[in-house]
Amino acid sequence: MREYRLPQGVVVAAPVLLPTAALGAAFGVLAEPLMGSTAPIVMSCLVFGGSAQFAALGVLTAGGGVTAAALAGALTNMRFLVTGFAVAPCLRGGRVRRALEGQAVVDTSFALAGRGDGTFDRGLLLWSGATQFAAWVSGTVAGVALASRVPDPYAWGLDVVMPAFFLTLLVSELRRHWVPAVTVAMFAAGIAVLATLTLPAGAPVGVAALACLLGLTMNRPRDETP
Amino acid sequence: MTAEKWWVVIVVLGIATFGIKAAGPFLMGERDIPSRLRPAVLLLPTALMTALVTVAMLRPTPSGSLRVDAAQCVGLATAALALLLRLPLIFVLAAAVSATVTFRLIT
Numbered sequence: 001m002r003e004y005r006l007p008q009g010v011v012v013a014a015p016v017l018l019p020t021a022a023l024g025a026a027f028g029v030l031a032e033p034l035m036g037s038t039a040p041i042v043m044s045c046l047v048f049g050g051s052a053q054f055a056a057l058g059v060l061t062a063g064g065g066v067t068a069a070a071l072a073g074a075l076t077n078m079r080f081l082v083t084g085f086a087v088a089p090c091l092r093g094g095r096v097r098r099a100l101e102g103q104a105v106v107d108t109s110f111a112l113a114g115r116g117d118g119t120f121d122r123g124l125l126l127w128s129g130a131t132q133f134a135a136w137v138s139g140t141v142a143g144v145a146l147a148s149r150v151p152d153p154y155a156w157g158l159d160v161v162m163p164a165f166f167l168t169l170l171v172s173e174l175r176r177h178w179v180p181a182v183t184v185a186m187f188a189a190g191i192a193v194l195a196t197l198t199l200p201a202g203a204p205v206g207v208a209a210l211a212c213l214l215g216l217t218m219n220r221p222r223d224e225t226p
Numbered sequence: 227m228t229a230e231k232w233w234v235v236i237v238v239l240g241i242a243t244f245g246i247k248a249a250g251p252f253l254m255g256e257r258d259i260p261s262r263l264r265p266a267v268l269l270l271p272t273a274l275m276t277a278l279v280t281v282a283m284l285r286p287t288p289s290g291s292l293r294v295d296a297a298q299c300v301g302l303a304t305a306a307l308a309l310l311l312r313l314p315l316i317f318v319l320a321a322a323v324s325a326t327v328t329f330r331l332i333t
């Protein structure tokens with residue numbers, strides 16, 4: 001009898017499933033008073049990006065207009081423009097199929113799929129993306145259904161899990177690429193701080209991600225495949 | 227029409243997000259990354275992770291100044307320590323959560 005093993009992408013995404021669901025629930029709780037029960041769930045399905053959804057919701061709750069809200073969300077997702085080009089070669093099929101497969105990219109799935117040498121693992125990307133999607137939407141449903149009875153993720157410190165997870169991956173990248181990576185990281189941090197001060201919400205991450213372009217000015221980082 | 231404001235946002239943002247994520251793969255097609263751009267792609271995860279961690283430590287204020295989220299900083303500093311000690315992921319995350327919760331409880 002064949003042994004069934006979970007796809008690798010599901011396994012590596014496991015540590016962040018609970019925080020993702022909790023964040024989705026937090027979104028559901030915040031959005032339900034404004035949008036009702038259906039809209040937040042649809043939004044989580046169509047947009048599939050926590051920060052973008054929170055950004056847009058924030059604008060709407062503060063009384064902002066459609067354009068401002070949509071812009072806030074789109075600006076937040078701009079980082080995926082860059083990541084899209086980076087993961088493109090690992091996908092399969094023609095343009096259209098790759099465009100569809102590229103929808104699996106979120107912060108977490110992108111981070112998990114990286115092999116550390118500039119290439120990305122398609123299986124990890126698609127499976128962790130799918131898993132994140134399931135957790136995110138389920139969380140939103142729970143948040144909408146339970147509303148104020150959902151425990152506060154901030155009280156349980158769950159809001160630090162995602163950043164801590166990203167920090168873990170960052171440290172492994174720093175260890176792998178050392179000087180070029182530390183340099184890029186310092187610039188990315190600096191740009192992120194400046195951008196938070198000067199640019200609208202959501203933009204800082206996307207803009208700071210461009211610090212990777214500094215890599216073009218340096219000698220070839222270690223581990224680069226020719 | 228104000229009752230349907232958020233639906234317009236959801237649809238527009240949904241389409242925009244699809245386009246943003248689709249652009250790279252669609253435009254690249256079956257081509258590979260140009261070799262002179264490889265060093266940038268190599269360091270993209272570094273830049274992105276750094277940005278995400280940095281932003282998590284900040285709380286934006288409407289007046290354009292910065293507020294640091296102390297609880298997150300404490301949690302992430304603890305995580306950094308755990309990482310330096312090469313502890314497994316589960317301990318890193320548990321340490322971060324414990325530190326953040328404790329900090330919020332005592333302040």
